[in-house]
Amino acid sequence: MAHPGKGKPPRVGDNPVFRRTLLAFVLVLVALMIVAPLVVIAVEAFSRGVGYFAASIADPDTRHAILLTVVTALIAVPVNTAFGVAAAWAITKHDFRGKRLLTVVIELPFSVSPIVAGVSYLFVYGLQGLFGPALQSAEIKILFALPGIVLASMFVTAPFVARELIPLMQAQGRDLEEAATSLGASGWRTFVSVTLPNIKWALLYGVVLCNSRVMGEFGAVSVVSGNIRGQTNTLPLHIELLYHDYNAAGSFAAASILAGLAIVTLIAKVALERQGAGRVQRPSQLAGADSITPEVKP
Amino acid sequence: MKIRLDNVVKEFQTFRAVHGVSLDIESGELVALLGPSGSGKTTILRMVAGLEYADGGAIYFGEENATDIPVRERGVGFVFQHYALFPHMTVGENIAFGMKVSKVRRSPEAITRRVAELLDLVQLGGLKDRFPGQISGGQRQRVALARALAVDPRVLLLDEPFGALDANVRRDLRRWLRKIHDELGITTLFVTHDQEEALDLADRVVILNKGKIVQEGTPEAVCRNPADAFVMNFLGDANRLDADIRGGKAYVGDVAFEAGGVADGSGQILFRPADVTWREDGHGIAARIVRVIDRPDSRRVLALTGSGQPVEFDTAPEFPHRKGEAGFLDIRRPRAYSAA
Numbered sequence: 001m002a003h004p005g006k007g008k009p010p011r012v013g014d015n016p017v018f019r020r021t022l023l024a025f026v027l028v029l030v031a032l033m034i035v036a037p038l039v040v041i042a043v044e045a046f047s048r049g050v051g052y053f054a055a056s057i058a059d060p061d062t063r064h065a066i067l068l069t070v071v072t073a074l075i076a077v078p079v080n081t082a083f084g085v086a087a088a089w090a091i092t093k094h095d096f097r098g099k100r101l102l103t104v105v106i107e108l109p110f111s112v113s114p115i116v117a118g119v120s121y122l123f124v125y126g127l128q129g130l131f132g133p134a135l136q137s138a139e140i141k142i143l144f145a146l147p148g149i150v151l152a153s154m155f156v157t158a159p160f161v162a163r164e165l166i167p168l169m170q171a172q173g174r175d176l177e178e179a180a181t182s183l184g185a186s187g188w189r190t191f192v193s194v195t196l197p198n199i200k201w202a203l204l205y206g207v208v209l210c211n212s213r214v215m216g217e218f219g220a221v222s223v224v225s226g227n228i229r230g231q232t233n234t235l236p237l238h239i240e241l242l243y244h245d246y247n248a249a250g251s252f253a254a255a256s257i258l259a260g261l262a263i264v265t266l267i268a269k270v271a272l273e274r275q276g277a278g279r280v281q282r283p284s285q286l287a288g289a290d291s292i293t294p295e296v297k298p
Numbered sequence: 299m300k301i302r303l304d305n306v307v308k309e310f311q312t313f314r315a316v317h318g319v320s321l322d323i324e325s326g327e328l329v330a331l332l333g334p335s336g337s338g339k340t341t342i343l344r345m346v347a348g349l350e351y352a353d354g355g356a357i358y359f360g361e362e363n364a365t366d367i368p369v370r371e372r373g374v375g376f377v378f379q380h381y382a383l384f385p386h387m388t389v390g391e392n393i394a395f396g397m398k399v400s401k402v403r404r405s406p407e408a409i410t411r412r413v414a415e416l417l418d419l420v421q422l423g424g425l426k427d428r429f430p431g432q433i434s435g436g437q438r439q440r441v442a443l444a445r446a447l448a449v450d451p452r453v454l455l456l457d458e459p460f461g462a463l464d465a466n467v468r469r470d471l472r473r474w475l476r477k478i479h480d481e482l483g484i485t486t487l488f489v490t491h492d493q494e495e496a497l498d499l500a501d502r503v504v505i506l507n508k509g510k511i512v513q514e515g516t517p518e519a520v521c522r523n524p525a526d527a528f529v530m531n532f533l534g535d536a537n538r539l540d541a542d543i544r545g546g547k548a549y550v551g552d553v554a555f556e557a558g559g560v561a562d563g564s565g566q567i568l569f570r571p572a573d574v575t576w577r578e579d580g581h582g583i584a585a586r587i588v589r590v591i592d593r594p595d596s597r598r599v600l601a602l603t604g605s606g607q608p609v610e611f612d613t614a615p616e617f618p619h620r621k622g623e624a625g626f627l628d629i630r631r632p633r634a635y636s637a638a
Contacts, residue, residue, distance in 0.1 A: 175378050175380060175382035176382050176384060178349055178369075178376075178378070178382065179376070179378055179382035179383075179384075179445075180384075180395070180399075181349075181369050181370055182347060182348075182349065182369050182370075182374065182375075182376040182446075183395055183396035183399060183445070183446075183448075183449055184370050184371075184396055184399050184400050184401070184449060185370070185395070185399040186370070186399070189399050193395075193399075194384055197384075197386040198384075198385065198386060
């Protein structure tokens with residue numbers, strides 16, 4: 001019998017030299033491209049001391065920008081979540097004409113530059129635009145106001161939830177829903193107790209991505225918001241404004257808030273996953289028959 | 299509950315269509331829908347369940363026209379091919395699901411009691427708190443059955459119930475399902491493409507091809523009297539030889555076989571590999587051995603007839619002849635049909 005020679009990898013493709021090179025390459029890139037900028041943000045934000053940082057954050061315009069960003073997310077994310085679930089459900093569990101077209105159209109915002117989206121909103125809702133005169137006479141302000149910002153953010157992030165759900169729901173097929181219905185469950189009951197629990201992690205992931213993108217959206221929003229300080233400036237726009245004002249420390253302070261919001265989102269996702277994972281790993285399932293865990297509540 | 303299908307039609311652009319199927323299933327009967335893939339058998343089952351609506355015809359449950367009753371209210375228990383157990387619920391929760399969503403209110407105690415009863419029935423008493431991902435395929439299949447039975451269905455429908463299991467588990471589960479059926483006496487319809495499964499399990503076998511019933515009857519009837527060459531081929535290995543039908547006889551070369559009731563003209567005879575004897579005395583159809591294949595309990599011999607048509611037959615393991623030898627095929631129980 002052949003004896004494995006020294007220096008040979010234990011498995012094909014597990015050469016230690018290759019593995020270390022690969023890992024080093026990835027780590028260097030992560031450090032340069034992801035970690036370093038984040039560190040710079042943190043360092044620059046505090047470059048003029050904690051006092052200046054606090055003052056930057058406490059600036060009414062900055063506070064307003066933070067508030068506006070959060071409000072935009074609070075509107076855009078739930079709406080897009082509902083849209084994503086509905087779209088994924090329609091596409092994966094029903095047959096209709098133009099299904100493929102719809103799938104492609106939903107993904108369109110991914111390929112369209114956000115700035116193009118912003119400009120097209122100008123043409124639709126702007127004063128010289130399609131609905132401009134009608135909106136003006138009705139005194140409804142969409143552009144250069146919150147509705148425009150929310151609409152532009154929603155356009156850009158429309159595909160996120162649907163895109164996470166469609167492949168999963170396609171793979172799951174219709175069997176579970178059919179089974180639930182054949183057992184007497186209503187459509188709503190089937191959705192809540194069968195469909196939703198099986199897509200919740202993908203849904204959550206989609207929501208998190210959608211949220212980070214809404215909060216960070218720059219291009220489309222910068223066209224439709226009008227950049228009015230303290231009124232229609234979202235956090236990303238405000239950061240740019242501060243930077244152009246040669247207020248580097250202030251801009252980095254605001255940027256650190258934005259990065260902080262992103263980290264909070266990520267932590268929320270991980271925490272929720274943990275909780276879910278904990279539920280799946282209940283000891284009773286592994287102990288089997290004679291476990292003494294209490295009755296599982298539905 | 300007696301089920302009656304009256305000229306049921308379902309159109310599809312692709313295969314799976316059903317063209318005018320009429321069928322009676324007596325109360326308490328266990329019936330197999332047997333056919334190759336694309337023969338429409340699953341579509342029929344799904345129409346009986348109400349998961350798909352018929353484009354034409356009617357389905358009766360007893361005297362009631364059930365054609366347009368939605369699946370929720372039809373009162374059927376459906377066991378899916380891949381079980382469709384809810385992966386996020388325990389075995390117990392899966393079984394309880396139908397009772398929890400039912401319009402008939404049951405107390406939690408009654409549900410718990412019924413779940414325990416059903417788990418006993420399917421012999422899975424200890425697995426109540428496991429998740430579907432933590433039990434074997436055969437166990438999942440039994441959970442799926444218990445879940446379907448929990449809502450006290452009028453009819454039990456099973457789609458390829460043993461399709462995803464290995465051979466040994468499949469045989470055990472087959473016998474076990476028959477036992478459950480005999481205990482409960484519930485009208486049961488199941489779909490399979492495996493003729494052995496259908497013959498083993500069912501009171502009556504309905505054979506489908508291209509969306510139509512080609513034959514129905516007891517396993518004995520369909521085995522002994524296949525209605526046409528398709529049924530003969532589908533039920534098991536069969537040899538086929540071209541023949542001329544003249545005056546109630548089928549001629550293969552100058553050897554004549556009984557062919558009562560078959561129209562004159564070009565035809566065929568079909569016969570099983572076990573119904574051939576190899577002879578050297580000039581009696582039968584001249585042939586030459588091409589290959590001998592050994593099996594644990596027999597030998598399978600591949601031969602070519604004088605006119606170049608292949609024939610396979612089974613012999614005792616002691617069969618002494620070898621490749622290249624010439625002789626004669628003595629065929630018993632041949633069945634003659636018109637050419638397809």
